[in-house]
Amino acid sequence: xxxxSFDEMKATIKLAFTNAGMPEEKADxxxxxxxxxxxxxxxxxxxxxxxxxxxxxxxxxxxxxAEPTIELNLGSMxxxxxxxxxxxxxxxxxxxxxxxxxxxxxxxxxSLNNTTHWMRGGAYGWQAAEKGFIGICWTNTESCMPAWGxxxxxxxxxxxxxxxxxxxxxxVLDMAMSQYSYGKxxxxxxxxQKLPFPGGFDQEGNLTxxxxxxxxxxxxxxxxxxxxxxFAVMLDLISALLSGGLTTAGIDKAGKGGCGSCCQIFIAINxxxxxxxxxxxxxxxxxxxxxxxxxxxxxxxxxxxxxxQSLKTRHENMELGIPVDDGIWANxxxxxxxx
Amino acid sequence: xxxxSFDEMKATIKLAFTNAGMPEEKADxxxxxxxxxxxxxxxxxxxxxxxxxxxxxxxxxxxxxAEPTIELNLGSMxxxxxxxxxxxxxxxxxxxxxxxxxxxxxxxxxSLNNTTHWMRGGAYGWQAAEKGFIGICWTNTESCMPAWGxxxxxxxxxxxxxxxxxxxxxxVLDMAMSQYSYGKxxxxxxxxQKLPFPGGFDQEGNLTxxxxxxxxxxxxxxxxxxxxxxFAVMLDLISALLSGGLTTAGIDKAGKGGCGSCCQIFIAINxxxxxxxxxxxxxxxxxxxxxxxxxxxxxxxxxxxxxxQSLKTRHENMELGIPVDDGIWANxxxxxxxx
Numbered sequence: 001x002x003x004x005s006f007d008e009m010k011a012t013i014k015l016a017f018t019n020a021g022m023p024e025e026k027a028d029x030x031x032x033x034x035x036x037x038x039x040x041x042x043x044x045x046x047x048x049x050x051x052x053x054x055x056x057x058x059x060x061x062x063x064x065x066a067e068p069t070i071e072l073n074l075g076s077m078x079x080x081x082x083x084x085x086x087x088x089x090x091x092x093x094x095x096x097x098x099x100x101x102x103x104x105x106x107x108x109x110x111s112l113n114n115t116t117h118w119m120r121g122g123a124y125g126w127q128a129a130e131k132g133f134i135g136i137c138w139t140n141t142e143s144c145m146p147a148w149g150x151x152x153x154x155x156x157x158x159x160x161x162x163x164x165x166x167x168x169x170x171x172v173l174d175m176a177m178s179q180y181s182y183g184k185x186x187x188x189x190x191x192x193q194k195l196p197f198p199g200g201f202d203q204e205g206n207l208t209x210x211x212x213x214x215x216x217x218x219x220x221x222x223x224x225x226x227x228x229x230x231f232a233v234m235l236d237l238i239s240a241l242l243s244g245g246l247t248t249a250g251i252d253k254a255g256k257g258g259c260g261s262c263c264q265i266f267i268a269i270n271x272x273x274x275x276x277x278x279x280x281x282x283x284x285x286x287x288x289x290x291x292x293x294x295x296x297x298x299x300x301x302x303x304x305x306x307x308x309q310s311l312k313t314r315h316e317n318m319e320l321g322i323p324v325d326d327g328i329w330a331n332x333x334x335x336x337x338x339x
Numbered sequence: 340x341x342x343x344s345f346d347e348m349k350a351t352i353k354l355a356f357t358n359a360g361m362p363e364e365k366a367d368x369x370x371x372x373x374x375x376x377x378x379x380x381x382x383x384x385x386x387x388x389x390x391x392x393x394x395x396x397x398x399x400x401x402x403x404x405a406e407p408t409i410e411l412n413l414g415s416m417x418x419x420x421x422x423x424x425x426x427x428x429x430x431x432x433x434x435x436x437x438x439x440x441x442x443x444x445x446x447x448x449x450s451l452n453n454t455t456h457w458m459r460g461g462a463y464g465w466q467a468a469e470k471g472f473i474g475i476c477w478t479n480t481e482s483c484m485p486a487w488g489x490x491x492x493x494x495x496x497x498x499x500x501x502x503x504x505x506x507x508x509x510x511v512l513d514m515a516m517s518q519y520s521y522g523k524x525x526x527x528x529x530x531x532q533k534l535p536f537p538g539g540f541d542q543e544g545n546l547t548x549x550x551x552x553x554x555x556x557x558x559x560x561x562x563x564x565x566x567x568x569x570f571a572v573m574l575d576l577i578s579a580l581l582s583g584g585l586t587t588a589g590i591d592k593a594g595k596g597g598c599g600s601c602c603q604i605f606i607a608i609n610x611x612x613x614x615x616x617x618x619x620x621x622x623x624x625x626x627x628x629x630x631x632x633x634x635x636x637x638x639x640x641x642x643x644x645x646x647x648q649s650l651k652t653r654h655e656n657m658e659l660g661i662p663v664d665d666g667i668w669a670n671x672x673x674x675x676x677x678x
Contacts, residue, residue: 107413269577286589291486
């Protein structure tokens with residue numbers, strides 16, 4: 001396995017993006033987020049996603065030059081048109097606006113319509129937490145998962161993120177609505193392994209832990225069965241209603257490809273408008289302590305708080321370099337004209 | 340099975356509450372919510388919960404006379420002390436305040452600290468939707484579920500609710516963080532049945548669909564395994580930080596019993612501040628239509644939107660009467676001095 005330094009990966013991805021026509025400032029931001037995703041172990045939305053994003057720029061599915069424009073300002077709540085710009089720069093802008101409102105008023109909610117795939121949703125939770133804010137955000141997507149009780153796709157696998165800032169390491173939940181991603185199915189199949197738990201249905205309609213069987217039916221399992229299915233529907237509806245944008249059904253009909261014209265919600269809250277730092281530290285530390293002092297299910301097992309393992313991977317990858325698939329790395333270098 | 344009319348059930352529960360020392364107005368509201376919960380099929384938090392609530396009033400775990408008092412007003416965000424008052428009246432008050440703020444500004448967030456069990460969380464989602472608002476709310480609880488990777492309890496089974504108003508029937512998701520409630524385990528065991536899907540761990544640490552085995556270990560399964568576990572931690576932390584109240588760990592330490600001193604968050608959004616009614620209707624109807632036109636997994640199977648089955652049960656129970664357990668109904672009548 002090859003490992004690449006953060007700086008080399010970021011510079012290479014940035015060149016790939018500027019070569020594809022993105023202005024430098026935006027290419028720099030997008031390259032940073034893709035690299036940070038790989039650095040934190042979210043390989044599917046990091047380096048591995050660069051080629052597809054460049055393809056989308058080429059097809060015009062993403063407008064590399066577009067900026068969000070304001071459509072409605074209600075004080076604590078603002079609505080922007082993403083103008084089909086890069087999902088990453090739009091999302092960073094929106095979370096920054098939410099943070100600015102929360103700085104003033106305690107609470108800020110910013111919604112985006114007509115934006116594009118934001119890559120790793122957790123990035124915007126980390127963004128809020130880095131600035132000392134509680135962050136909540138989610139996106140809708142095109143349909144890619146059957147609703148509970150259905151065998152054909154109809155709902156989005158809409159990621160939902162919650163983040164709480166903490167000196168010793170932010171607490172960040174970043175979860176999609178399916179139990180496993182297609183990326184996880186593929187990786188597991190290529191290793192000739194089974195999933196840790198059933199992750200979807202086979203041709204006979206039985207739950208299975210065989211990744212290949214699920215890839216064939218495309219019947220991935222919503223997390224918690226009916227719960228994740230219902231949650232996906234609510235996230236979709238609320239993101240469209242709060243932004244004036246397209247629902248999953250609307251995105252499917254518009255057919256712009258690659259989640260084009262999706263909607264996103266960004267909420268930031270300033271905990272220091274409500275409590276002292278001492279109160280906040282105490283509430284968080286007693287919670288982490290209670291988690292950590294649970295009796296592990298397995299001997300010598302560990303109980304992690306949300307985001308803890310990302311941070312562990314981050315430290316490891318910053319020290320040793322970020323692991324890459326050699327083929328993918330070669331392709332991205334080619335896009336960067338570095339071969 | 341005996342069926343009781345809504346009005347008779349509500350009047351009886353109200354008498355049980357006034358006999359226990361609650362002022363009439365609060366007893367009326369609480370009786371309505373308990374009755375509506377049973378009417379909608381959430382029997383565990385309806386009539387079946389009346390005796391326990393009366394017990395809590397008697398023990399002083401709930402102050403039947405207390406009103407919420409404001410602690411902080413940040414405009415779109417308000418924080419109240421629930422003063423250990425009835426969870427139901429406190430929650431209704433808080434959601435109404437959130438709605439009033441949303442009426443003005445589009446968005447309202449109200450948090451409660453030092454409140455008590457709100458019974459059926461979905462009630463406050465329905466409340467917002469009835470008034471035409473999008474509602475989001477959640478509560479923390481004492482610890483009653485092992486975190487992912489643990490076999491001892493450490494996290495709350497914190498319910499999370501999202502509601503979207505719709506003329507033909509509101510869309511309401513009301514989900515706890517465990518795959519099944521202890522109530523569901525008990526009911527399934529008493530029928531000598533298995534759970535539809537594994538719902539927890541047995542003594543050997545294996546996932547099982549035997550409800551009795553899970554009741555023994557008390558290792559109920561978080562929905563989506565690590566996902567529901569992480570979500571529970573975030574809901575807990577954010578509710579405490581936004582309200583200045585106790586975390587799950589803090590509630591455990593305070594030991595007030597019955598979720599006393601828990602925290603709750605209520606968010607209301609006025610969709611008409613953002614879009615026209617026509618836009619809203621279209622977004623919702625295309626989403627429901629896409630759900631309903633999915634290919635069912637089972638022949639003649641149906642795909643439901645969140646809240647649809649509650650509404651079906653509601654119509655049935657309003658027509659035929661609300662089914663009751665004869666023993667429980669006799670006990671509540673006794674508390675009402677009606678025997």
